[in-house]
Amino acid sequence: MKDIKKFENYADLLKVIGHPLRLTILAGLLERKSCVKDIWDCLGLPQATVSQHLSILKNKNIIRSKKVGVKREYSIENELIKNILKLLVKEGENGNKNG
Amino acid sequence: MKDIKKFENYADLLKVIGHPLRLTILAGLLERKSCVKDIWDCLGLPQATVSQHLSILKNKNIIRSKKVGVKREYSIENELIKNILKLLVKEGENGNKNG
DNA sequence: ATTGAATATAATAATATTTGAATACTTATA
């Protein structure tokens, strides 16, 4: 059996992306870079809520942001997370229930 | 941008495996089936704690258990989770930080 | 400098999660 310490960082990452909003945001970012307004416009959520979740993702280095004029463009930075997202998207397309 | 509902189930799964103990337990189960005592012996944790986490994993159909005499043998049931675990293990072996 | 659009932060109340301790259940065996 593996040591617990070894998995703490991964567990932390998984917990962070294991939130419906954050996961939805990430799935969107997998397709294209977006700014905050794009996201909350599209999801119908308060701006602050979206900004907070983006901030959480950024703190874990899952996403990165780049200033573009008055906007801020977000994109996914972490390749492991990208790969997990791709698994999920593929799974969703196949319509499987149990993985 | 995708709809939030669509990702709720996946988010739920990710959150559940996004716990250091549960992730460690799952990584162990990826290698071999184990009973509760094997696990808490190995990790040095209270029996109740391990049993509780196994119960959480079982409720989400991530693992399954089979009675073997007085013991109970746990194994991973969910293929999606298995695939995610494999990604993590591979990542860990490569020693990448951002991958 | 002021305005407005885009974004970030802070504070807080509500809610959820985690852990540990105690207890109960189950099965095999004497």
Add this chain to the structure above:
DNA sequence: TATAAGTATTCAAATATTATTATATTCAAT
């Protein structure tokens, strides 16, 4: 039936997370 090993459940305290509201910041254009 009594005992022991393995496992599960319950409860409560400590802790962490979430959404909301309000406020602040940044940049571009006037």
